[in-house]
Amino acid sequence: MRLTDAQLEQFDKDGWIFIPECFSPEEVAVLRDEGERIYAQDREEVWREASGAPRTAFAAHLYNEAFAILGRHPRLIEPLEQVFGEKVYMHQYKVNAKAKFTGDVWQWHQDYGTWHRDDGMPEPRAMNISVFLDEVYPFNGPLMLIPKSHKHGVLDAGHDTSTTSYPLWTLDNDAVEKLVEEGGLVAPTGKPGGVLMFHGNLVHGSAGNITPFPRKIVYLTLNAVSNHIRKPTRKEWIAHRDFTPIEACDDEALLRYARSHSEAAE
Ligand code: SIN
Ligand code: MN
Numbered sequence: 001m002r003l004t005d006a007q008l009e010q011f012d013k014d015g016w017i018f019i020p021e022c023f024s025p026e027e028v029a030v031l032r033d034e035g036e037r038i039y040a041q042d043r044e045e046v047w048r049e050a051s052g053a054p055r056t057a058f059a060a061h062l063y064n065e066a067f068a069i070l071g072r073h074p075r076l077i078e079p080l081e082q083v084f085g086e087k088v089y090m091h092q093y094k095v096n097a098k099a100k101f102t103g104d105v106w107q108w109h110q111d112y113g114t115w116h117r118d119d120g121m122p123e124p125r126a127m128n129i130s131v132f133l134d135e136v137y138p139f140n141g142p143l144m145l146i147p148k149s150h151k152h153g154v155l156d157a158g159h160d161t162s163t164t165s166y167p168l169w170t171l172d173n174d175a176v177e178k179l180v181e182e183g184g185l186v187a188p189t190g191k192p193g194g195v196l197m198f199h200g201n202l203v204h205g206s207a208g209n210i211t212p213f214p215r216k217i218v219y220l221t222l223n224a225v226s227n228h229i230r231k232p233t234r235k236e237w238i239a240h241r242d243f244t245p246i247e248a249c250d251d252e253a254l255l256r257y258a259r260s261h262s263e264a265a266e
Contacts, residue, residue, distance in 0.1 A: 001075045001251075003082055011083070015150035016188075016198035022075055023131060023193035023254070030258040032133045032192065034066045035095050035216050045237050047165055053099040055165055059237040060218075061093045067218070069257055074248040076129045076220055079197060084125055084224040087245035091115065091126055091229065092221035092238060095133075098141045103209035105141075105163070107170040110149075111221070112200035113157050114169050119239040120231025124154075126223035129197040133216035136189045141209035143196065143217070146176070148183035150199035171203060179203055222246075 003017070011017050039046060039054035046057045061071035070076070071090055080088050097103060111128060115121040136142045157169035188196055196217075198204065209215055223229070228243040 001078050003079050008083070011197070011199070014147040014183075015202040016145050016147065016186075016196065018188040018190070019195040020190045021193045022195040025193065026258050027254045028131070028133055028192040030066050030254075030261050031070060031131070031218065032216060034064055035060075035097075035133055035218070038064060038095065039097060049099070049102055049104045049165060051102045053102040054097040055104065056097065057095040059093050059240070060095050061090065062237070066254070066257055066261070067093070067095065069249060069254050070131065070218065071220060072246055072249040073254060074251050075195065076131070077222070077246055077248040080127065080129060080222045083127075087225045088222040089225050089228070089243045089245055090220065090240055091119070091121070091223040092219075092240065094219045094221075096217050096219065098206065098209045098215035098217070100140075100212050100214045101210060103141050103215065104165075105208050106166075106204075106206045107160060107163055107168055108176045108203055108205040109157065109168050109170050110155060110201050110203055113154055115200065115221075115229070115239075116154060117169055118233050119229040121223065121227060121229045123227050124200040125227040126221060127197060127200045128219045128221050129195065130217050130219045132190060132192050132194040132196070133218060134214050135191055136194070136215055136217070137211075137213060138187060138189055140211045140213040140215040141206045142187040142189050142215070143204055143206050144185055144187045145198060146179045146183050146185060146203040149179045149203040150201040152179070153201060155203070176203065
């Protein structure tokens with residue numbers, strides 16, 4: 001899937017683009033079910049909130065076939081190859097839960113700040129491309145983005161290891177206030193299957209979810225192969241060391257898997 005000139009322009013100007021209903025309900029349903037099955041497992045890659053509710057499942061593409069197919073999907077791989085002008089590999093893979101009633105916050109941060117400081121990534125030539133697995137509403141903890149904040153490079157940040165179960169390099173309130181004055185604030189919402197991609201330096205965060213509506217989003221962090229990490233400090237299943245370029249699967253692969261999966265269940 002290739003991005004249009006208008007999409008590339010918006011990405012450059014604002015640092016993000018959203019593609020509504022990029023995956024069909026049938027394709028997303030199988031991922032949603034598999035996501036819940038993974039959260040029910042007791043494994044080190046599944047991190048939990050203080051309440052015990054799931055927060056994120058790392059590296060699901062390495063132990064789940066549906067997420068493996070998504071990790072090679074041309075609708076996600078090709079736009080990033082287009083932006084970076086080279087092949088990409090998987091730096092990180094997360095299925096974030098934001099569970100109903102208990103999903104916790106993600107503080108204001110830039111992704112590349114963490115990839116650079118913790119993983120030794122040389123340049124911001126990596127980014128998240130995400131797929132909504134549940135409907136994202138204005139009220140169930142949508143991702144909030146500060147448009148244009150990616151133009152500021154890596155901003156000062158403090159290492160917050162206590163607010164949530166996930167250590168993160170976070171921005172202070174004054175910095176966020178200034179960036180919002182300049183760029184505003186957006187929170188893309190939409191049906192399951194929507195795709196959101198955003199620059200590695202775009203400042204973003206999300207509030208807690210006190211509603212009865214879960215908000216699962218899967219994030220592929222794809223890095224340009226020449227920009228592979230140099231000094232990893234985190235576990236291999238958080239910051240991957242396999243820099244093999246991804247060869248995209250065919251566009252129908254997830255649909256085929258979903259159909260064979262639902263037949264097998266009948
Ligand atoms: C992230 O910033 O990595 C995740 C934020 C979210 O899922 O709300
Ligand atoms: Mn992030």
